[in-house]
Amino acid sequence: KAGVTQTPRYLIKTRGQQVTLSCSPISGHRSVSWYQQTPGQGLQFLFEYFSETQRNKGNFPGRFSGRQFSNSRSEMNVSTLELGDSALYLCASSLATSTDTQYFGPGTRLTVL
Amino acid sequence: AQSVSQHNHHVILSEAASLELGCNYSYGGTVNLFWYVQYPGQHLQLLLKYFSGDPLVKGIKGFEAEFIKSKFSFNLRKPSVQWSDTAEYFCAVNMDSNYQLIWGAGTKLIIKP
Numbered sequence: 001k002a003g004v005t006q007t008p009r010y011l012i013k014t015r016g017q018q019v020t021l022s023c024s025p026i027s028g029h030r031s032v033s034w035y036q037q038t039p040g041q042g043l044q045f046l047f048e049y050f051s052e053t054q055r056n057k058g059n060f061p062g063r064f065s066g067r068q069f070s071n072s073r074s075e076m077n078v079s080t081l082e083l084g085d086s087a088l089y090l091c092a093s094s095l096a097t098s099t100d101t102q103y104f105g106p107g108t109r110l111t112v113l
Numbered sequence: 114a115q116s117v118s119q120h121n122h123h124v125i126l127s128e129a130a131s132l133e134l135g136c137n138y139s140y141g142g143t144v145n146l147f148w149y150v151q152y153p154g155q156h157l158q159l160l161l162k163y164f165s166g167d168p169l170v171k172g173i174k175g176f177e178a179e180f181i182k183s184k185f186s187f188n189l190r191k192p193s194v195q196w197s198d199t200a201e202y203f204c205a206v207n208m209d210s211n212y213q214l215i216w217g218a219g220t221k222l223i224i225k226p
Contacts, residue, residue: 003156004156031212033212033214035216041218042203042216042217042218042219043203043205043214043216044216045213045214045215045216048212048213050212055212056211056212056213058213090157092157097210098145098207098210098211098212099145099162099164099207099210101159101162102159102214103158104156104157104158105156106156
């Protein structure tokens, strides 16, 4: 079974731009979670989607948004990029419930200049 | 605020030594508990999880963890580490099954051959 894939793997943007990251979950998984990983903060939860509905959202500003499509693929968008948005963005998929194992993708490394 | 603490950010051990990594969380309600591991150059992957039943859970590669509710702890143990256990270990907690994982800052474990 193919794993979680994320595209692109690397991105370089400048302040003020916007960016869209994509995540394809494992086949059959309906839940997708997004995390921001930085050396100082560790993994911070962004949001979780299930069947095209956001079930929970972390403490990030409204510049961070996401969506999920009917095939469970998910995208996250960051508008008006700031230097502090530089991070590794991880996507994880799971079957459905909060006790299910999350399977992680390789991440998208975003650098904001 | 709900939080997860991992007491040691860096641990260096020799092969065959015993390992215990601490994890504490601040929440008095129902929790689901996870340990994830990231080996060098690999994705995050599940080591073990607890959501009910026997508080002593066994995971892959000889790891185990014990949930002690009265201490709000979920410490990871391995009786005899190997060089291949060199990795970063993360404790994560889901509180009240709300589809959000809160993560500890991680512990970097280095095993000297």
